Structures are given as C-alpha cells and as structure tokens.
C-alpha cells in the first residue's frame with residue numbers, strides 16, 4: 001500500500017525525486033536557517049489561526065515524540081459525529097493516504113477545509129495542490145467537502161492595540177482552483193507509488209523546479225556533479241539563465257569563457273579572475289571618487305533586526321523588520337582614534353523608541369555615516385522616522401547623510417578571486433583579510449550571522465538570567481564585528497589608492 005502524508009504529496013508535486021530522497025537518502029537533507037525559520041513561523045501562525053472561527057477542538061495527540069495518528073483519526077471521527085463545529089488538525093486516512101486538516105468547519109451540508117499558511121501570498125500553486133490532496137482524502141473517507149479555503153497573512157494589517165486575528169488573516173475561497181487541480185491527483189499518486197516502490201534513484205535532473213517554491217534541501221546532493229566554480233556561482237545571474245547554460249552544457253568557468261555567452265562586465269571579471277591568478281583588481285579612480293564622498297567625522301553603522309510574522313508592536317505589520325540593535329564605530333578626524341558605541345534593546349518589549357533615541361544621541365546631525373548595503377539601514381531609519389515624528393528630523397538627516405560602503409565593490413572597483421563574485425561583507429572581509437582570526441566570523445560564539453541574531457533576540461526574554469547575559473554578549477560581539485569589518489574594508493580602500 002502507498003503511505004503518503006500531505007507534506008509528502010506536496011514534495012512529490014514539486015519534484016518526485018524529493019519523495020524518493022526522503023525515503024531512501026534522507027541523511028542528505030540540508031535544512032538551512034531560513035527553512036527552519038519558516039517551519040517555526042508556520043507553527044506559530046497555525047496555532048494562532050485555530051481561534052479564527054471561535055471555540056474549537058484540537059485533536060492533536062502524541063505517542064512519545066511522534067504524532068499518534070490513529071488516535072487523531074478516531075478523535076476526529078468522534079468530534080464530527082458529535083457535530084463539533086470547528087475541529088483543528090482533523091485527521092483522516094484513506095488507503096494509506098493521510099492528512100490533517102488545519103481547520104475543519106461544519107457547514108450546512110458538509111464540511112469546509114481551511115488550510116493555514118504563514119505566507120502573505122495566496123496564489124502559490126503548491127497550496128492549491130495541498131488542499132486538493134486533502135479534499136481527495138476526505139471525500140474518499142465519505143466526508144462531503146462543501147468548501148475549500150486558504151488562510152494567509154494579510155501584509156496590509158497594522159497592529160493597533162490588541163491583535164485582531166480576523167484582520168491579520170486573509171481567507172480566500174479556492175474552490176475552483178482546487179477542483180481543477182483535483183484532476184491531477186490520481187496521476188500524481190501513481191507516480192508516487194512507482195517512485196516509492198523502486199530503490200533506484202529517479203533520473204530527474206536539477207532545473208528551475210529545485211528552487212520553487214523553496215530550495216528542497218537536496219540541492220547539495222543533486223548538484224554534486226557540478227564542478228566548483230560553475231555557472232551557478234555567477235553573481236546575481238537570473239536562475240533561468242543559469243539553468244539555460246547548464247542545459248546547454250556550459251557549466252564551468254572555462255565553458256562560459258569559451259562559449260562567449262557571458263557579456264556582463266562583472267561576470268567576465270569574476271570568470272577571468274577565477275581562471276587566472278590575477279591578484280586583486282583595483283580601479284583607483286573609482287575608489288578615489290567614492291572615498292571623496294566621505295568626510296570626517298565618519299560613523300560606520302550596522303543594524304540587527306527581528307522580523308515577527310505576527311506583529312508584536314503597535315503600528316507594525318506582519319514580517320516588518322524591527323531594528324533591536326546597532327553597532328557604531330566612528331573616527332572623528334583623520335588621525336583620530338577609532339571609537340565604538342552600541343545599543344541592544346531588552347528582549348520582550350518594543351525596541352524601536354529606545355533605539356531611535358539612542359541613535360540620535362550617538363550620531364550627531366550632518367555627519368558622514370556609512371552602512372554596508374545602505375538600503376537596509378536607510379529603510380529602517382525611515383520607518384523609525386515615520387513611527388516617531390519628534391525624532392524624524394534627526395533620523396532623516398542621518399539617512400540623507402548615509403553613504404554605501406558596498407558601492408565600490410558592487411561597481412567592480414575592487415575585486416579578487418576569493419570574493420567568488422559576492423560582494424556581501426561576509427565574502428569581502430575574508431577575501432581581503434584571509435588570515436586574521438579577529439576578523440573571522442567563525443570564531444564568534446553563538447551568533448555568526450544576521451539570521452542567528454534575528455532568531456536569538458526574541459528568545460532572550462525566556463532564558464534564565466545567566467543565559468540571557470551570554471546571549472546578549474554574543475549579540476554585541478557579532479554586531480560589533482560587522483562595523484569593525486566595515487572599518488577594515490574602508491581602511492583597505494584608503495590603502496590601495498595610496
């Protein structure tokens with residue numbers, strides 16, 4: 001018999017090989033921090049949405065650490081027989097096909113399926129496939145399905161006082177789309193059966209589907225035949241173009257160089273420097289022009305943010321970036337000493353006002369500020385100015401005076417092979433200073449990147465005091481290295497122009 005859950009059915013829908021990998025080679029799965037964050041967000045949103053239709057009964061049950069599906073199925077039946085109007089995680093099985101409906105609501109002549117997603121987009125095809133599978137299972141269990149709905153997050157919702165889940169969630173009737181998709185289910189199930197019965201790895205090559213809707217977690221395994229560097233390492237080349245080249249056999253940098261398909265100057269430089277040991281490319285005039293836009297005193301600024309799916313602070317939207325920390329290195333004059341200031345909010349309360357006040361205290365008006373990829377910092381400063389009109393003049397002044405230290409790298413004025421075509425500070429810093437342990441993010445404790453900072457900050461409030469202290473110290477060290485890295489990068493630019 002074919003055993004399938006709705007998540008397995010959805011993986012089949014993206015690529016049948018995922019299903020096979022999950023059964024025969026699951027040890028090859030690599031989940032990155034964004035996949036884990038998506039799962040956490042999904043659970044949080046799912047729990048909240050349960051209250052959308054008033055009182056409900058949740059049938060989730062465990063045997064040890066695993067879900068007790070048989071009990072969940074029996075309890076669902078009992079609740080339906082009783083006529084319970086809202087059942088969450090309502091579970092069904094038909095011929096080895098399992099599903100748990102996020103919210104099952106009683107309607108006049110049957111039951112409606114509500115599928116909850118933490119996304120703000122209600123038009124993803126995979127969501128429709130997911131609901132179509134549930135409808136198929138329920139109907140084969142004898143349930144009259146009279147409605148199919150998708151519940152997503154409304155990104156226009158702004159928190160104003162108590163959280164209003166009726167406005168946070170957007171319910172879309174997807175009956176017609178689901179009915180269309182239902183026609184594909186039997187064929188998909190046949191594919192699933194064939195795939196799962198065979199111990200032979202399916203011959204499915206990598207293509208655009210590997211990245212849609214998300215990286216499936218098996219990319220490293222499925223792309224192991226691709227040499228490094230390859231067309232997939234070219235900086236900001238569209239995914240479709242990368243796969244076009246791949247399908248034509250234009251894969252290595254040598255292939256790319258000989259084929260003549262690459263015309264973009266930055267890509268050509270990336271390839272040329274990887275193929276030949278050319279050291280560091282320096283466009284002195286370009287760098288000098290950039291440095292001329294800076295003036296003392298110079299402030300180097302970096303924010304860390306959290307991004308709650310469910311807004312926590314008044315005036316904020318779902319998924320809004322909320323700055324909770326900054327690091328600031330500054331030098332007042334050409335021969336001045338390097339100084340440092342920092343801010344880290346208390347976890348558990350709105351950090352924005354205290355951060356904005358501190359920023360205005362630490363950065364005077366009309367001074368030169370630099371950020372690395374300034375669009376991010378400037379965006380957050382603008383949001384702070386909108387939120388706190390009494391600080392707006394000062395904040396917008398900081399924003400107007402912010403220069404982007406990424407510019408000389410993105411414009412191609414400074415390049416070496418070790419950057420591998422990426423201009424993020426995490427690539428540029430080790431490429432310039434490969435052997436300096438003080439500049440190595442790997443040597444930090446606990447927090448090594450922005451995603452880790454984002455994930456740890458909101459959890460600090462629930463930690464015991466000694467762990468809180470350690471987590472705060474780790475966050476401060478991490479953010480401080482970000483601006484110290486900017487100082488070192490800026491010094492290098494000054495050095496090369498002589």
Ligand code: SF4
Pocket residue numbers: 014015016017018021204205206207209210211216217218219220222
């Ligand atoms: S990496 Fe691509 S080919 Fe491999 S399992 Fe995932 S989607 Fe399928």
